[in-house]
Amino acid sequence: xxxxxxxxxxxxxxAAARLTPVPRxxxxxxxxxxxxxxxxxxxxxxxxxxxxxxxxNTSLLGGGGVDGAxxxxxxxxxxxxxxxxxxxxxxxxxxxxxxxxxCQKVIHAVGPNYHRLGHAEAEEALRGCYRRxxxxxxxxxxxxxxxxxxxxxxxxxxAAEAAKVALGTTREFLGGPDGAKLDRVVxxxxxxxxxxxxxxxxxxxxxxxxxx
Ligand code: AR6
Numbered sequence: 001x002x003x004x005x006x007x008x009x010x011x012x013x014x015a016a017a018r019l020t021p022v023p024r025x026x027x028x029x030x031x032x033x034x035x036x037x038x039x040x041x042x043x044x045x046x047x048x049x050x051x052x053x054x055x056x057n058t059s060l061l062g063g064g065g066v067d068g069a070x071x072x073x074x075x076x077x078x079x080x081x082x083x084x085x086x087x088x089x090x091x092x093x094x095x096x097x098x099x100x101x102x103c104q105k106v107i108h109a110v111g112p113n114y115h116r117l118g119h120a121e122a123e124e125a126l127r128g129c130y131r132r133x134x135x136x137x138x139x140x141x142x143x144x145x146x147x148x149x150x151x152x153x154x155x156x157x158x159a160a161e162a163a164k165v166a167l168g169t170t171r172e173f174l175g176g177p178d179g180a181k182l183d184r185v186v187x188x189x190x191x192x193x194x195x196x197x198x199x200x201x202x203x204x205x206x207x208x209x210x211x212x
Contacts, residue, residue, distance in 0.1 A: 003048040004144045004184045010034040014208040025207035033174045034206050038186040045073040048102040050142035053133045055150040056108040058087050066148040074099040091128030095136045107133045111151030130169035138181035146186040149194045163197040167205040
């Protein structure tokens, strides 16, 4: 089961030419922040970061997609704990224990249903999911956190647009006052459309330093 030390970070992906720099990035290069970011292809249920982020719904009672995979790997105790939280609004997140999963905490983020909301409203809600999840990880002393690609499955958010929201919100958080509370943020990519979206968007938000 992959733990953060085994998952490569951006400097080694740039060094291996698996990421291509872009001429006009949106943020300045930061070698220390780049060393906190990983891309990992696989299932989030076997990732042993301190926290993993689920793509839940407002009931927090489980569902299909990654939510179903997390609940079945965690066992029924997770649903009992979630039931006591009385749901969560779209654009926010709540935290529970991890039960039978190899992580320590599960953050349940409720992404926007892109089929139902306008683009601007959906983007604001997706940004809220990433921001609140990062805050919850920091508040709960979870120094490493792995995200699923919230809203990009059943909820229909376009993968390229969602990757930009995820990466931009994370770049702002890591460059902000609470950024030092996190050592690693892993983006777990399950489908090849998400792998491509992140490969294209990462250099915009996390450009390589000259020396990388
Ligand atoms: N590990 C990592 N990512 C996964 C896994 C996995 N095991 N399985 C799927 N994904 P989705 P949403 C990816 O549909 O769009 C549920 O019923 C998947 O490829 O799980 O936010 C909830 O209860 C996609 O990139 O979540 C809600 O009702 C990403 O996870 C609704 O679906 C998110 O896809 C939420 O829809």
